[in-house]
Amino acid sequence: KAGVTQTPRYLIKTRGQQVTLSCSPISGHRSVSWYQQTPGQGLQFLFEYFSETQRNKGNFPGRFSGRQFSNSRSEMNVSTLELGDSALYLCASSPWGDGTGELFFGEGSRLTVL
Amino acid sequence: DQQVKQNSPSLSVQEGRISILNCDYTNSMFDYFLWYKKYPAEGPTFLISISSIKDKNEDGRFTVFLNKSAKHLSLHIVPSQPGDSAVYFCAAEVRGSTLGRLYFGRGTQLTVWP
Numbered sequence: 227k228a229g230v231t232q233t234p235r236y237l238i239k240t241r242g243q244q245v246t247l248s249c250s251p252i253s254g255h256r257s258v259s260w261y262q263q264t265p266g267q268g269l270q271f272l273f274e275y276f277s278e279t280q281r282n283k284g285n286f287p288g289r290f291s292g293r294q295f296s297n298s299r300s301e302m303n304v305s306t307l308e309l310g311d312s313a314l315y316l317c318a319s320s321p322w323g324d325g326t327g328e329l330f331f332g333e334g335s336r337l338t339v340l
Numbered sequence: 341d342q343q344v345k346q347n348s349p350s351l352s353v354q355e356g357r358i359s360i361l362n363c364d365y366t367n368s369m370f371d372y373f374l375w376y377k378k379y380p381a382e383g384p385t386f387l388i389s390i391s392s393i394k395d396k397n398e399d400g401r402f403t404v405f406l407n408k409s410a411k412h413l414s415l416h417i418v419p420s421q422p423g424d425s426a427v428y429f430c431a432a433e434v435r436g437s438t439l440g441r442l443y444f445g446r447g448t449q450l451t452v453w454p
Contacts, residue, residue: 230383259440266349268429268447269384274440282439316383320440327435328374329442331383 228253230332232317238338244305247335251298251319258300259329260292263314272315275300304337312339343367344432346445353452359417361448363430366411370432374442375404375415378427387428388415420452 231250239245251258260272271284275294292302298319304311314336318329345364353359363373371392376384390397390404390413397404403416417424427449431442 257440261444266446268346269431269442269444271441271443276440282441284441318383318440327372327433328386328389329440331376331385333381333383 230317230319230330232315232332232335234335235333236336236338238340239307240340241307241309243307244303245307245337246301246303247315247317247337249300249302249317249319249332251300251317252321252330255319255321255330256298257320257322258294258298259318259320260300260302261316261318262286263316263334264312269316272302307339309339312337342446343370344430344443344445346428346430346448348448349446350449350451353420353450355422355452355454356419359415359420359424359450359452361415361417361428361430361450363413363415363445364411365413365432365443367432367434367443368411369434370443372433372435373404373406373413374431374433375402376429376431376444377424378429378447384429417450420450422452422454425450425452 233248257276259274261269274282289305294300314334316334318331374389375387378384406413427447429447430445
């Protein structure tokens with residue numbers, strides 16, 4: 227069974243630009259979560275989607291947004307990029323409808339903002 | 341608010357000895373705890389979990405202990421192997437209500453030397 231796939235793996239942007247990251251969950255998984263990892267900060271929760279609906283959102287500004295498609299694939303978008311947005315963005319999927327328990331993570335998208 | 345804390349950023353252990361990684365939490369509502377392992381350039385992978393109704397869970401070389409009264413859990417790896425060298429994240433949730441959101445600690449870098 228294929229794992230969680232994230233694209234692109236690496237990207238470089240400049241301040242003020244926007245970026246879109248993509249995530250394909252494990253087949254059959256309908257819950258998709260996004261996390262931001264920065265050095266020394268662990269993993270910070272961005273949002274969670276289930277059946278195309280955002281069910282939960284972390285404490286990030288409105289520049290961070292996401293969506294989920296009918297095939298459970300998800301995208302997240304960051305607009306007006308800031309230097310502090312440089313991070314590893316991780317997508318995770320879960321087979322559990324209640325969105326709890328073990329999450330299966332992708333390898334992440336490494337964003338560098340110059 | 342860091343509800344899950346890993347106060348040791350790093351741990352160095354000789355091969356064959358025991359590795360003990362510690363984690364504290366502040367939210368008494370957490371009822372499920374997980375440990376993830378992360379190698380560089382890879383996403384976190386699930387290692388072991390424990391429900392709050394238990395005080396110990398064992399899986400091969402890995403054992404997690406939970407002390408609810410102290411709001412503390414620990415991961416024991418016996419015997420430690422060089423391949424265990426990775427960053428270990430402790431995570432917690434309230435089952436059924438946190439909707440894809442795991443609360444992560446900042447991680448502990450474990451180095452196992454020969």
